[in-house]
Amino acid sequence: MPELPEVETIVSDLRKKILAKKIADVEVRLPRIVAGDFSDFKKKLIGAKFKSIGRKGKYIFLEISSVFPAGHNTSSKKAYLLVHLKMTGQLVYKDKYGLVAGGHSDSTDPALVPNRWTRAIFYFSGQGCLFFNDLRTFGYLKIVGPDELGRILSKIGPDPVLEELDINALAQKIKARKTSIKAVLLDQKLLAGLGNIYVDELLFRSGIRPQTPAGRLSLPKIKRILENVNPLLISAIESRGTTFNNYVDGAGKSGSFSQKLQVYGRGGKKCRKCGSIILKTKVAGRGTHFCPRCQG
DNA sequence: CCTTGTGTTCTCCG
DNA sequence: CCGGAGAACACAAG
Numbered sequence: 001m002p003e004l005p006e007v008e009t010i011v012s013d014l015r016k017k018i019l020a021k022k023i024a025d026v027e028v029r030l031p032r033i034v035a036g037d038f039s040d041f042k043k044k045l046i047g048a049k050f051k052s053i054g055r056k057g058k059y060i061f062l063e064i065s066s067v068f069p070a071g072h073n074t075s076s077k078k079a080y081l082l083v084h085l086k087m088t089g090q091l092v093y094k095d096k097y098g099l100v101a102g103g104h105s106d107s108t109d110p111a112l113v114p115n116r117w118t119r120a121i122f123y124f125s126g127q128g129c130l131f132f133n134d135l136r137t138f139g140y141l142k143i144v145g146p147d148e149l150g151r152i153l154s155k156i157g158p159d160p161v162l163e164e165l166d167i168n169a170l171a172q173k174i175k176a177r178k179t180s181i182k183a184v185l186l187d188q189k190l191l192a193g194l195g196n197i198y199v200d201e202l203l204f205r206s207g208i209r210p211q212t213p214a215g216r217l218s219l220p221k222i223k224r225i226l227e228n229v230n231p232l233l234i235s236a237i238e239s240r241g242t243t244f245n246n247y248v249d250g251a252g253k254s255g256s257f258s259q260k261l262q263v264y265g266r267g268g269k270k271c272r273k274c275g276s277i278i279l280k281t282k283v284a285g286r287g288t289h290f291c292p293r294c295q296g
Numbered sequence: 297c298c299t300t301g302t303g304t305t306c307t308c309c310g
Numbered sequence: 311c312c313g314g315a316g317a318a319c320a321c322a323a324g
Contacts, residue, residue, distance in 0.1 A: 001299090001300060002301095003301095058301075084301080084302080085301090086301050086302075087300050087301060087322090088300090088322090135322090135323070136323055136324085137322060137323080138300085138302085138321065139301095177316095178315075179315080179316060179317085183317090186301090188301085188302080195300080195301070245299080284317090285317080285318080286299095287298090287299070298324100299324095300322105302320105302321095303320090304318100304319080305318080305319070306316105306317080307315100307317075308314105308315090308316085308317095309313105309315090310313100310314100
């Protein structure tokens with residue numbers, strides 16, 4: 001599951017590889033993953049370049065710069081390629097297309113692209129391809145203008161890696177919620193970028209049980225959680241993200257933060273801090289892992 | 297049956 | 311009956 005650290009790793013990888021390369025062609029193998037106007041999709045992309053790549057929370061947006069000849073009317077509004085990877089989406093850049101004969105592979109090895117989960121391919125002039133792979137096809141690609149992009153990004157809360165969080169204001173909001181602290185932290189409208197893995201890890205670091213009603217936590221405890229968010233995400237980015245099932249970086253390689261997970265996916269195993277058995281339950285409809293001793 | 301991110305819809309409560 | 315909150319569902323495939 002790509003969450004903020006994984007998306008950040010992909011974005012920084014792609015910035016080094018695809019910016020200012022002319023898009024020679026776009027192949028869409030599963031039209032369903034293109035949201036919005038399909039004919040507009042190719043029209044806007046082919047012949048253009050990606051001028052910059054941005055991110056907020058788990059949303060990725062690539063600024064499209066047209067490359068019309070001088071004198072051509074380019075006054076039309078800016079366009080962006082908006083990408084959401086949802087649970088199993090990948091964006092993988094390769095210098096060369098087709099490491100597999102026939103351009104089709106059943107291997108889950110992301111080094112072997114395209115494969116049967118490749119949904120779209122961007123071919124750059126000269127050399128280089130960007131593959132959008134998605135096993136479960138929840139992810140999408142969409143051409144959006146500045147207005148729509150702004151509308152989407154304004155619906156989600158601050159990004160704890162890109163912005164300084166207003167801890168006091170956020171703590172007040174959390175205090176007002178009656179649902180579990182885990183459900184609150186998963187809510188992208190409060191804070192953008194946390195998903196199931198990092199919420200479990202964050203609550204372990206903070207010594208708080210995921211099922212605790214948010215409003216029953218003391219303000220100091222809530223602030224402690226919020227102060228832990230940035231360091232946790234930064235350290236995950238330094239490990240290039242968590243590969244648990246499906247995630248790979250912009251070059252198709254795994255992240256190593258999986259080795260540093262304290263609770264996620266460790267149900268039944270010993271807590272690395274106190275030796276207690278990590279419990280697995282369901283909170284907010286999600287698989288939830290916690291240490292009964294370290295987390296109150 | 298399980299896994300999960302997000303958008304939508306349903307249900308509950310005051 | 312309304313608004314808001316929170317829960318449940320839909321989506322998909324292995």
